[in-house]
Amino acid sequence: MAQCLCLRSLLTPCGTRSLGMHLRIQSCLDGTKIYKWQHRQVGTCPTLCTDSKSPAASKVTVHFINQDGVRNSVTATEGESLLDVVVNKNLDISGFGACEGTLACSTCHLIFEEDIHERLDPVMDEEVDMLDLAYGLTKTSRLGCQIVVQPWMEGMTVHVPKGIKDQRELAGSKKTQ
Amino acid sequence: CGSGSPPAGRSGFSAGHRSFSSPPASPTKVCVVGGGPAGFYTAQSLLKGSPHIQVDIYERLPVPFGLVRFGVAPDHPEVKNVINTFTQTAQHKRCHFLGNVHVGKDITIQELMQAYHAVVLSYGAEGNRTMGVSGEGLPGVYSAKDFVGWYNGLPCNKELQPDLSHETAVILGQGNVALDVARILLSPLDLLKKTDITQNALETLAASKVQRVLMVGRRGPLQVACTIKELREMVNMPYTAPDMLPADFQHVAQALADLPRPRKRLTELIMKTLNEDHRGRQGVKRWGFRFFRSPLEVLPSADGSRASGIRLAVNKLEGVGDAVTAVPTSEVDEIACGMIISSIGYKSLPIDPAVPFDFKRAIVPNNMGRVEETTGLYCSGWVKRGPTGVIATTMNDSFDTARTILQDLESGAINVSVSRPGSSEVVPLLEKRGVRTVSFADWEKINAEETKQGTAVGKPREKLLDVREIMFSYGLCCLISQMTKILQSQMTLSIHSVH
Numbered sequence: 244m245a246q247c248l249c250l251r252s253l254l255t256p257c258g259t260r261s262l263g264m265h266l267r268i269q270s271c272l273d274g275t276k277i278y279k280w281q282h283r284q285v286g287t288c289p290t291l292c293t294d295s296k297s298p299a300a301s302k303v304t305v306h307f308i309n310q311d312g313v314r315n316s317v318t319a320t321e322g323e324s325l326l327d328v329v330v331n332k333n334l335d336i337s338g339f340g341a342c343e344g345t346l347a348c349s350t351c352h353l354i355f356e357e358d359i360h361e362r363l364d365p366v367m368d369e370e371v372d373m374l375d376l377a378y379g380l381t382k383t384s385r386l387g388c389q390i391v392v393q394p395w396m397e398g399m400t401v402h403v404p405k406g407i408k409d410q411r412e413l414a415g416s417k418k419t420q
Numbered sequence: 421c422g423s424g425s426p427p428a429g430r431s432g433f434s435a436g437h438r439s440f441s442s443p444p445a446s447p448t449k450v451c452v453v454g455g456g457p458a459g460f461y462t463a464q465s466l467l468k469g470s471p472h473i474q475v476d477i478y479e480r481l482p483v484p485f486g487l488v489r490f491g492v493a494p495d496h497p498e499v500k501n502v503i504n505t506f507t508q509t510a511q512h513k514r515c516h517f518l519g520n521v522h523v524g525k526d527i528t529i530q531e532l533m534q535a536y537h538a539v540v541l542s543y544g545a546e547g548n549r550t551m552g553v554s555g556e557g558l559p560g561v562y563s564a565k566d567f568v569g570w571y572n573g574l575p576c577n578k579e580l581q582p583d584l585s586h587e588t589a590v591i592l593g594q595g596n597v598a599l600d601v602a603r604i605l606l607s608p609l610d611l612l613k614k615t616d617i618t619q620n621a622l623e624t625l626a627a628s629k630v631q632r633v634l635m636v637g638r639r640g641p642l643q644v645a646c647t648i649k650e651l652r653e654m655v656n657m658p659y660t661a662p663d664m665l666p667a668d669f670q671h672v673a674q675a676l677a678d679l680p681r682p683r684k685r686l687t688e689l690i691m692k693t694l695n696e697d698h699r700g701r702q703g704v705k706r707w708g709f710r711f712f713r714s715p716l717e718v719l720p721s722a723d724g725s726r727a728s729g730i731r732l733a734v735n736k737l738e739g740v741g742d743a744v745t746a747v748p749t750s751e752v753d754e755i756a757c758g759m760i761i762s763s764i765g766y767k768s769l770p771i772d773p774a775v776p777f778d779f780k781r782a783i784v785p786n787n788m789g790r791v792e793e794t795t796g797l798y799c800s801g802w803v804k805r806g807p808t809g810v811i812a813t814t815m816n817d818s819f820d821t822a823r824t825i826l827q828d829l830e831s832g833a834i835n836v837s838v839s840r841p842g843s844s845e846v847v848p849l850l851e852k853r854g855v856r857t858v859s860f861a862d863w864e865k866i867n868a869e870e871t872k873q874g875t876a877v878g879k880p881r882e883k884l885l886d887v888r889e890i891m892f893s894y895g896l897c898c899l900i901s902q903m904t905k906i907l908q909s910q911m912t913l914s915i916h917s918v919h
Contacts, residue, residue, distance in 0.1 A: 343504065348812050
């Protein structure tokens, strides 16, 4: 059994957003990791990704509750990450996805309902490393850039935390060495 | 972006902003001092917050993005993705970037405050905290700020030429900057070659004899200041092995259970390095932490010409939780080393005598971004709260300052009843003083040149290191574009004459 983690990097200009590479890390039971680079597409770029964005990809309704408590319901496409959905649907959440889905920040932090959270793909160390710096961390928090929309998610609701602050701001600067 | 419009006929921006019935007669002009993350995030939030605001971003260097370009490690290109958002901000029709302007020298804050409705200080922390020990000025001792500036192509650090001819390097500090420096010193060259590290740094590192990097901290493993991502990178770095003192980790295992998750995971990862078996791993470079130690003195070499080691006080901890402090005991320890890098923090400096400055905390004293005792003056980023946190911290902090400014516009605390000239008055003033500003379009030409030079050697970019070199590249481009314009106009003329 393999666990999957998506990491986007090596972005190049394409339309208003970027065409990128998508790093899938498969973690095997013997402790080794397999790294696979795949093309992925965002926004208006032509699709290159074969496994997750086939022409037959399903449409999935996702409800976002933003920082002000306002509900936005959007139709996402199977295979998109939730960060892609926020960008492609212009959900206008200030500062969301600052590092553009490369696991270098925690600004795409989203809070899931418990039953949905349980069914999400297992979380990898690299994602938890970033989540640990997120403001308002909960037991059902994940990074939107790592959650890929799947048909079973139809109708799910995700919450944007009230502030996207960094944990250390609250913990105080006193602990610097 | 000059405003040729007559003075506003209304008492304030606030009424118009609330009702949206009629826009203000002239735009609200905001000046941002500093083109790093704090400046760009403040500008982004202001532009989004009101359709009547125009923002001019002044930057001392000819190139934008501050520490994203000159601070973020070259092997962290993903962090630099924020540049895409900053570029969108700079290209916004109500935003202008003016590089190569030294505020406080080329133009005063008072002059800017007269030209704009509001001025935001977001010029960061260009100074560094010093150790305050004897021998600190010896050759072989560097500040992390300068070292980082050197490998990242900061024009003022290009001559640093650090001496990497000794086996052991000691870094004072255990924060993320310390780990960045350690990683650059120990990374396999093949990895660095593909980054935007300067060619000069790459060549110096290729000849490096450094085999071991030790990072010294005043307190213990439970207080280490780095974040787990950076620590994990050290743990996973090829051809290196950890070098820790098991004695530093007494009582840590017992404390683990009660720690909050982030601290617990970080501590567990450090503990894991203790248990790794490195026997039989010859030829690997070493990295490690040395806890409970404070610098006492940089030890000079026999001839006194350079640093050859550091004497450290061995500390004990007093207090509990985050309030735990290091207290020196009578015990001392010495580490022989040929290079010492002090990475104990950046420090903001005052920009202009007219601006209040808290020398003790090294920040501009403020209340939620409003500079004390100065109406119309604001601050964001490191100069507002001190040099800590990651980019997301500065992002939120800058959004907070922008919100404060928007509130003050709404309440009438910022007087917008009189139109302000903004850069239409400032740029001619600068020109008169011999300062040539660099626009964002100029930067895009510099960017294209750097990318072109980088592509030729398999790097994302080769940074131009010299301000004159940058200005030359820009100047050359200006010349080409002027020539193109002249040629085009001549062609138009000849077409007209044909007709």
